[in-house]
Amino acid sequence: MRLLRVLLLCAPCLAASHAARAAPDEPAKRLDPAVLAGLAAEDSAEKIEAIRALAIQAGPGAVPVLQALADDRLQVAGGRVLVADGEALRDAATGAILPAPPDGAEAVTINNRVRRALEGTLSALRVFDPDRTVRLAAATSLASSVTPELLPLLDEALAAERDGAVREPLALARAQVLLRSDDRAARLDAVRALGEGATRNVRALLTAAAADEPDPEVRAAAARSLGAVERRLLLADVVNSVFSGLSLGSILLLAALGLAITYGIMGVINMAHGELLMVGAYAGYAVQTFFRRSFPAAQDVYVLAAIPVAFAAAFTVGVLMERLVIRHLYRRPLESLLATWGLSLVLIQTARAVFGAQNVQVANPSWMSGGVSVLPSAVLPWNRIAIVCFSAGVLLVTWLLLQKTRLGMFVRAVTQNRAMAGCVGVPTGRVDSLAFGLGAGIAGLGGLALAQIGNVGPDMGQLYVVDSFMVVVLGGVGQLAGAVLAALGLGVAAKFLEGATGAVVAKILVLAFIVIFIQKRPQGLFALKGRAVEG
Amino acid sequence: MTARSSLLLPLFRATPRAGWWAVAAAAALAFVVLPALHLLVAPGHPLHVSDHVVTVAGKIACYATVAVALDLVWGYAGILSLGHGLFFALGGYAFGMYLMRSIGRDGVYQSDLPDFMVFLDWKELPWFWHGTDHAAWAVALAVLVPGLVAFVFGWFAFRSRIRGVYFSIITQALTYAAMLLFFRNDTGFGGNNGFTDFKRIFGFPIAAPGTRVALFAASVAVLLGTLVLCRWLVTSPFGGVLRAVRDGEPRLRCLGYEPLWFKLGVWTLSAVLCGVAGALYVPQVGIINPSEMSTAASIEIAIWVAVGGRGTLVGAVLGAVLVNLAKSWFTKAMPELWLFFLGFLFVAVTLFLPGGLVGLLRSRRPRRPTPASVAAPASPDGPAEEVTA
Secondary structure, rough: HHHHHHHHHHHHHHHHHOOOOOOOOOOOOOOOOHHHHHHHOHHHHHHHHHHOOOHHHHHHHHHHHHHHHHHHEEEOOOEEEEEEEEEEEEEEEOEOOOOOOOOOOOOOOOOOOHHHHHHHHHHHHHHHOOHHHHHHHHHHHHHHHHHHHHHHHHHHHHHHHOOOOHHHHHHHHHHHHHHOOOOOOHHHHHHHHHHOOOOOHHHHHEEEEEEEHOHHHHHHHHHHHHHHHHHHHHHHHHHHHHHHHHHHHHHHHHHHHHHHHHHHHHOOOOOOHHHHHHHHHHHHHHHHHHHHHHHHHHHHHHHHHOOOHHHHHHHHHHHHHHHOOOOHHHOOOHHHHHHHHHHHHHHHHHHHHHOOOOOOOOOOHHHHHHEEEEEEEEEEHHHHHHHHHHHHHHHHHHHHHHOOOHHHHHHEEEEEEEEHHHHHHOHHHHHHHHHHHHHEEEHHHHHHHHHHHOOOOOOHHHHHHHHHHHHHHHOOOOOOHHHHHHHHHHHHHHHHHHHOHHHHHHHHHHHHHHHHHHOOEEEEEEEEOOOOOOO | OOOOOHHHHHHHHHOOHHHHEEEEEHHHHHHHHOOOOHHHHOOOOOOOOOHHHHHHHEEEEEEEHHHHHHHHHHHHHHOOOOOHHHHHHHHHHHHHHHHHHHHHHHHOOOOOHHHHHHHHHOOOHHHHOOOOEEEEEEEEHOOOOOOOOHHHHHHHHHHOOHHHHHHHHHHHHHHHHHHHHHOHHHHHHOHHHEEEOOOOOOEOOOOOOHHHHHHHHHHHHHHHHHHHHHHHHHHOOOHHHHHHHHHHHHHHHHHOOHHHHHHHHHHHHHHHHHHHHHHHHHHHEEEHHHHHOOHHHHHEEEEEHHHHOOOOHHHHHHHHHHHHHHHHHHHHOOOOHHHHHHHHHHHHHHHOOHHHHHHHHHHHOOOOOOOHHHHHHOOOOOHHHHOOO
C-alpha cells in the first residue's frame, strides 16, 4: 500500500515541476523602481501599498524582494533598493550584483502591521511556487479568503497553471472576486464558475448572490449553481457519514466479536471486555515507545510489530481471567457480571499505576497520515481506511478459525451443546480457556486500532463496553454475521444521527432503538435455531 | 400508613420480635442519642458527634435504603438491576429542583432563576420546572418520576420476557443514556455541574445543626420504614411468588401465574424507594450531578447487597454500611488503593462468599427456629446456584 501511495503522490509532482515557472532567483521582468522605492517609505501604509502593488505587477517575480523584506535583508541606499544576498548586494530592480557596496546603505525595517500584510501577500504568491503541494495549499486558502485587489494575480496564476486540482480553487477564488464586479457578464461567468465548487463558502456566496442579485438572468444562474453545489455537498456529507460510520462500526465489530464469542460459548458477559481493548491499546503504546528508543529508523513499522504484541497481551490477560475467576462462575451469569466488573476496576487501576492517569499519545505512522480525496469536500483519512481493512482482515481470520479448524469446530460444538460436546470427548475446559483468550485477543486488536484514532487512557474501555454489549444484544449471541451487521449498522446509524441531532442525542436514540428492537426480537437479529429458549 | 390496625397487624407480625428490638434500638439511636450528642454536647467534648459524622451517617442511611430496594428485586425476585442509580438520581434531581428554587434571589446572580439558567442565558423556567417551588410537588415528583420511568421501562422489558443478563445489560444502557442526557446543558438540569449551593430546605437553613439532625433522622426513619415494609412484603404470599419468579419463572407461568405484574410491581416499588432515598440524600450532601447515574455508581449498589448477603434484608443494610465506611476510610487514607480493594471485593465476594456476610454467619451458627421463620420460611440462604439459575 505504501509503495502505491508513493507512486501516486509522485506522478502529479513530476508533471507539476515541468509546469513550474522560472526559478525565482532570476526575476522574469524588471521591477518598477518607483514601486520598489515605496518599500523603503517611512509610512507603514505606504509600505503596505507598495508590497501589494509589487505583488500584483510582478507576480512571482516579486517573491525574492518581498522575502528579503520579510527576512530583514532589504537595504536602501540613495533611493535604490538593494537585496542582501549572502555577502553580495543585488539591485532589487534588475537583480544585478553590485560591484561594490554603496555608501550609506540602511536596512529597511518593518513593524508588525506591515509584517502581517507582507505575510498575507507572500502566502498568496505561493500559488506560483514550483511545488504542487504548496501551490494547492495556497490556492485552497485563497479560495476561502480572497480579496478583490488580488484579481490580476489570480488571472496570471490561472494562465500559468496546468494542474486541474490547483486550477479549481483558483477559479473559485477568481469567481468570488468577479461576483462583486459591476459588469453583468462578469457576474454571470462568476456565478457559473462557482457552480463547480463544493464547499460551504461557495454555498454561502451563491446563497447571497441568489438573494441579492439585481439582474434576473444572473439570479437564475445563481440559483441553478446553488442547486448543483448543494447536491455535491449533500453527496459529500453522505460519503463522509457512511465512511466514518463504517470505521466506527469496524472498531465496534472488533470489540463485539470477542464478546459474542465468549458470551456465545459460556453465557458469561464479560464486563471487563472494554479493559481488554485498553490492554491492547497500551500494548501498542509500549511497542511504540520501544521502537522510538531502540529503532528510531523503523518507527513507521511499529504498528505491524504491535499487532502480535497486542493480541498476545490481551490473550494472556483473558486466559488468566478465565482460569482464575470466570471458570468458577459458569452457571451464575448474574454474579459473573459483578466479578468481571471487579476485574475491570482492578485492570483500570493497574493501568493507572503503571502508565499514569493521563492519556498517552499513540502516533499514527507516517503512511497512515493524510487521506484520499474522493470528492472535493470528502476526504477519507488513511488511518480510518487502514482500520476498516484491518477489521475486515481480523474478521476473515476469525471466521476461518471458527469454520475451518479443529479448535473452531470444538468452539462451535461447545456453544451449541456443552454437555453433549463433553460426552463426545471435546475438552470443554481447554476450549473455554482458548475461546476466551481468542475473544480477548481480538479485543486487544480492537484496542490497537482504536489507539490510531482516539485517546489511550485507563478509562478508554468504559466508553466502548456499553456500545459493544449493544452490538451483541442486537446481533444475537454467538453469531458472526449478526455481530458484523449490527456493528456496521449501529456505526453508520450513529454517525448519520450525529449529523442530524448531535452526538449525545444520537447515542440516546440508538439505545432507545435497541430497547425497542429487543421487544420484537429478543434473540437478536440472527437467532441460532434450536437453542433452549428459557432455562 | 394511616390504615386501621387490622391492616397494620400483619405488618407488625411479619417482623420477628428480635427484629422489632433492633428497629427500636436503631430508632432510639437515630432519634434520641445521636441528635442529643450532636446538639447538646459541646463541640470540644469527647462524646460530641461532629457535623461530618452526622452527614456521613445520613448519607449511608440513604445508601442502605437503596440497597434494600435493590435486594428486594435482586435477592427475592432474581432481577439484577445495574441501573438503580438512575432512580436514586431521578429522586435526587426532583427534590433538588425544589432546593434550587428555594435558593430564591440568594444565588450568585441574584435572579429568580437558578444560577445555571442565568449562566446559560435562559429567560424563563422550562415547563417541567413549574410548580417545583412547592415542596409537596417536588416530593411527589421524587416519587412519581422514578416510579413512572421504572413502570414504563419495566413494562416493555418484562412483557417481552427480557431476563437475566440481558435485562441487566439493558438497565445499564438505560442509566448510561440518562447520564448522557443529563450531562447536556440543554436538558435543563444544570449539565455536568448539576445542582448545588443549596441554601435552605422548608424554610430552614440547610447547613444548620438542627436541619442536619432532622434530615439524618428522616433518612433513618425511611430506612426503617423500608425495612418493615419489605419484610412484610417478602413474608406475604406476594413474596412467595417473587421467590418463585426467581427460582423458576417458566414453571410459575405453567402454574397459571402471570409473572409480569408481580415483577412490574416489585420493580416499580423498588424504584420509588430509591427515589425517596435520593430525595433525602441530596440535601445532606449538598450536590446532585449526572455522575450519580454513571454505570459504575449503579453497579456499586449491587456489590453492597452482595457483600451483605442478598436475599436477606439485614444483609443489604449491613453491606451498604460496611462498604461505604470502607470507602470513606480508603478515599481519605489511601485513595489509589480504593479501586483495587473494590475490584477484589467484587471478585472475592462472588467467588468465595455467595451468601454474603449474613450467609457466612448463618453457616457458622446453626439456625434456631424462631416463630416467624416457622410460620413463613423467609430469607433464602441456599446456595447461589439456585438463586440465579
